[in-house]
Amino acid sequence: MALLVQKFGGTSVGTTERIEAVAERVARCRAEGHDVVVVVSAMSGETNRLIGLAHDIMEEPVPREMDVLVSTGEQVTIALLSMALHKRGCDARSYTGSQVRILTDSSHTKARIKEIDEHRMRDDLDAGRVVVVAGFQGIDEAGNITTLGRGGSDTTAVALAAALKADECQIYTDVNGVYTTDPRVVDSARRLERITFEEMLEMASLGSKVLQIRAVEFAGKYNVPLRVLSSFEEGEGTLITFEDENAMEQPVVSGIAFNRDEAKLTISGVPDTPGSALRILKPVSDANIEVDMIVQNVGEDNKTAFTFTVHRNDFKRAQEVLRGTSAEIGAGEVGGDTKIAKVSIVGVGMRSHAGVATRMFEALSNEGINIQMISTSEIKISVVIDEKYLELAVRALHSAFELESAGTQEQS
Amino acid sequence: MALLVQKFGGTSVGTTERIEAVAERVARCRAEGHDVVVVVSAMSGETNRLIGLAHDIMEEPVPREMDVLVSTGEQVTIALLSMALHKRGCDARSYTGSQVRILTDSSHTKARIKEIDEHRMRDDLDAGRVVVVAGFQGIDEAGNITTLGRGGSDTTAVALAAALKADECQIYTDVNGVYTTDPRVVDSARRLERITFEEMLEMASLGSKVLQIRAVEFAGKYNVPLRVLSSFEEGEGTLITFEDENAMEQPVVSGIAFNRDEAKLTISGVPDTPGSALRILKPVSDANIEVDMIVQNVGEDNKTAFTFTVHRNDFKRAQEVLRGTSAEIGAGEVGGDTKIAKVSIVGVGMRSHAGVATRMFEALSNEGINIQMISTSEIKISVVIDEKYLELAVRALHSAFELESAGTQEQS
Numbered sequence: 176m177a178l179l180v181q182k183f184g185g186t187s188v189g190t191t192e193r194i195e196a197v198a199e200r201v202a203r204c205r206a207e208g209h210d211v212v213v214v215v216s217a218m219s220g221e222t223n224r225l226i227g228l229a230h231d232i233m234e235e236p237v238p239r240e241m242d243v244l245v246s247t248g249e250q251v252t253i254a255l256l257s258m259a260l261h262k263r264g265c266d267a268r269s270y271t272g273s274q275v276r277i278l279t280d281s282s283h284t285k286a287r288i289k290e291i292d293e294h295r296m297r298d299d300l301d302a303g304r305v306v307v308v309a310g311f312q313g314i315d316e317a318g319n320i321t322t323l324g325r326g327g328s329d330t331t332a333v334a335l336a337a338a339l340k341a342d343e344c345q346i347y348t349d350v351n352g353v354y355t356t357d358p359r360v361v362d363s364a365r366r367l368e369r370i371t372f373e374e375m376l377e378m379a380s381l382g383s384k385v386l387q388i389r390a391v392e393f394a395g396k397y398n399v400p401l402r403v404l405s406s407f408e409e410g411e412g413t414l415i416t417f418e419d420e421n422a423m424e425q426p427v428v429s430g431i432a433f434n435r436d437e438a439k440l441t442i443s444g445v446p447d448t449p450g451s452a453l454r455i456l457k458p459v460s461d462a463n464i465e466v467d468m469i470v471q472n473v474g475e476d477n478k479t480a481f482t483f484t485v486h487r488n489d490f491k492r493a494q495e496v497l498r499g500t501s502a503e504i505g506a507g508e509v510g511g512d513t514k515i516a517k518v519s520i521v522g523v524g525m526r527s528h529a530g531v532a533t534r535m536f537e538a539l540s541n542e543g544i545n546i547q548m549i550s551t552s553e554i555k556i557s558v559v560i561d562e563k564y565l566e567l568a569v570r571a572l573h574s575a576f577e578l579e580s581a582g583t584q585e586q587s
Numbered sequence: 588m589a590l591l592v593q594k595f596g597g598t599s600v601g602t603t604e605r606i607e608a609v610a611e612r613v614a615r616c617r618a619e620g621h622d623v624v625v626v627v628s629a630m631s632g633e634t635n636r637l638i639g640l641a642h643d644i645m646e647e648p649v650p651r652e653m654d655v656l657v658s659t660g661e662q663v664t665i666a667l668l669s670m671a672l673h674k675r676g677c678d679a680r681s682y683t684g685s686q687v688r689i690l691t692d693s694s695h696t697k698a699r700i701k702e703i704d705e706h707r708m709r710d711d712l713d714a715g716r717v718v719v720v721a722g723f724q725g726i727d728e729a730g731n732i733t734t735l736g737r738g739g740s741d742t743t744a745v746a747l748a749a750a751l752k753a754d755e756c757q758i759y760t761d762v763n764g765v766y767t768t769d770p771r772v773v774d775s776a777r778r779l780e781r782i783t784f785e786e787m788l789e790m791a792s793l794g795s796k797v798l799q800i801r802a803v804e805f806a807g808k809y810n811v812p813l814r815v816l817s818s819f820e821e822g823e824g825t826l827i828t829f830e831d832e833n834a835m836e837q838p839v840v841s842g843i844a845f846n847r848d849e850a851k852l853t854i855s856g857v858p859d860t861p862g863s864a865l866r867i868l869k870p871v872s873d874a875n876i877e878v879d880m881i882v883q884n885v886g887e888d889n890k891t892a893f894t895f896t897v898h899r900n901d902f903k904r905a906q907e908v909l910r911g912t913s914a915e916i917g918a919g920e921v922g923g924d925t926k927i928a929k930v931s932i933v934g935v936g937m938r939s940h941a942g943v944a945t946r947m948f949e950a951l952s953n954e955g956i957n958i959q960m961i962s963t964s965e966i967k968i969s970v971v972i973d974e975k976y977l978e979l980a981v982r983a984l985h986s987a988f989e990l991e992s993a994g995t996q997e998q999s
Binding site for chain 1: 643649653655665674707730
């Protein structure tokens with residue numbers, strides 16, 4: 176008899192047939208005696224259709240009206256899902272963000288939740304009803320409709336779970352959990368039963384697009400147990416949990432994340448004087464280009480090389496900015512490479528285990544893979560390598576850290 | 588410098604191009620110095636698309652959720668129109684029924700407006716903004732989304748005009764006004780510059796589908812001057828006004844309305860005793876069949892014939908009910924005819940002019956048209972004739988009452 180918040184994304188509610196399947200699952204859960212609050216996204220394709228209409232009219236639509244427009248997408252889904260629940264004899268009631276009252280700030284198209292009034296939901300749950308809430312949307316103090324930005328439905332679900340002190344927030348997606356790495360790259364990739372919030376954050380930010388990073392942060396902050404499950408098959412999914420719960424059993428490395436979206440830029444012959452890094456990076460960030468990894472080596476002859484990565488879409492612009500900077504500060508050539516990949520090992524266990532980096536580098540060296548850049552954090556080591564070795568590197572690391580079988584790493 | 592409420596229906600906002608055309612018209616009106624509140628329907632086709640989704644899930648969708656679903660249609664339009672106004676440098680703000688606060692009762696899918704909070708609209712108007720309101724929808728005391736039923740956008744416009752004490756409520760449609768009769772039937776049909784509320788009600792209820800009858804009633808009740816205009820061409824349209832304003836110039840007959848949707852049922856050999864009419868009509872109304880015209884003649888041999896009309900869709904059911912009644916009360920045969928048409932002349936002027944009926948019957952007789960039923964009210968005379976003579980009858984009456992030229996009837 177738990178209180179569960181269940182979130183179903185656009186693909187899970189993409190057709191009326193799929194909405195019926197979601198209703199089936201929710202009704203079963205209710206019949207088992209659980210209290211259920213369901214959060215849904217717009218039917219897949221609907222948000223893009225609405226944005227298309229807006230762009231027919233103007234290139235940069237007024238944000239306030241954009242929110243009025245796109246928030247209809249989830250409103251359609253909550254109505255249809257509530258009908259499908261009624262059809263199954265399961266009493267249900269739909270709520271828009273405004274009706275719940277999910278109070279946000281007034282930053283249209285990227286609002287942040289400030290407060291949730293849970294009393295109407297609580298009344299419905301007490302009356303035995305399933306509560307169906309439109310994800311992604313809220314209302315500001317002045318009564319204007321706001322949206323949380325793309326993927327905001329995950330955030331809505333976590334925020335509702337926090338407000339209601341739910342036992343679990345379940346995010347239903349098209350994958351059945353979080354994997355040690357991408358199963359399309361490594362056959363023996365294994366679903367994790369648990370992963371910590373910190374690891375999940377690193378995995379998510381590194382390109383494992385299972386959950387919105389904001390939702391994970393939010394869940395961590397408010398201690399909401401989060402579970403990722405599949406809408407299309409049965410299974411326990413992956414529970415995202417708190418580190419201390421099972422500290423003794425933490426594996427050294429939980430997963431291998433990777434990312435092919437980055438490009439590398441190098442400026443050489445940089446005068447090795449204080450302020451060089453600033454003079455190079457400020458024009459880049461002024462151009463609204465986000466920088467990921469940064470490496471600077473000790474130089475020779477008072478010259479040094481400075482390397483960083485950006486999103487591939489920003490590569491050309493970053494290169495232009497950098498050429499200007501090079502001329503200004505009297506540095507040398509600006510080199511670049513878009514054919515790189517970043518591979519990371521992630522795991523809270525590496526905090527207390529020495530030699531993890533060595534083991535990683537050894538595995539790559541054994542395969543003859545050259546490491547171009549290295550960057551580390553407490554629970555992550557990332558390397559940049561030639562893109563063509565990506566799959567090979569991921570497989571080698573997956574095997575080196577024995578991720579294919581659960582529970583063996585503790586021995587290492 | 589008037590305060591105008593302008594309503595644009597589904598066809599007028601059926602595409603983003605058409606929404607831009609509406610914005611153009613509204614922005615021009617605003618530039619002329621008028622305060623403008625715009626009420627819009629869903630883009631044509633959208634409401635049916637949404638209803639289709641609901642019917643994919645269940646045959647009789649839960650009314651509360653149906654309202655949540657279909658109210659998204661107008662919400663899309665208000666956002667797009669507001670964007671199109673901004674594009675023209677015309678500050679505008681959209682409101683859903685819930686945001687305005689259009690308070691209704693809780694009769695989902697056919698709610699009635701109880702109260703309108705005009706203060707947010709007033710603030711926007713004072714700040715020089717155009718206010719764009721979603722038609723057809725409201726919210727009940729408990730915060731549930733309601734809809735006024737099909738065509739309810741006209742009612743929204745009139746109700747807003749009443750609440751704001753607007754100078755005029757302008758209903759933009761795909762016709763450029765109210766005509767003396769259907770121009771597709773009579774070439775010389777003429778647009779009326781004015782028509783009274785009473786006449787408009789008779790015309791509307793008789794099948795001139797320019798305006799929703801509820802909206803006309805509402806406008807009459809709250810003294811809101813109503814004007815029907817075309818979205819697609821320039822022109823003054825038709826002003827629906829109060830009788831006493833120009834009483835001296837009232838023509839005898841303002842227009843010819845007609846209706847092909849009815850069917851006639853006759854039960855003969857009815858015992859001519861008190862209570863017969865009740866015994867015949869009660870089972871019909873118990874079956875939820877609406878009856879329009881009723882005629883009972885003086886009988887012979889203590890027997891009488893009883894004739895009434897119903898909507899053609901209800902003909903078969905009414906016939907069955909009537910057969911049962913006939914057996915019960917010992918009446919005779921139940922006859923029926925679906926190939927009939929009702930033609931009516933409408934005009935407040937006939938109150939003070941004798942001989943109008945005579946002139947009508949003479950015109951029909953001259954064409955050899957047999958009258959099957961007659962029914963009269965203070966400002967209307969209706970006859971039922973064979974359907975095949977409908978066009979001929981309408982043309983003959985249009986000519987007999989000299990409707991093709993304005994201002995000539997007063998001499999008669």
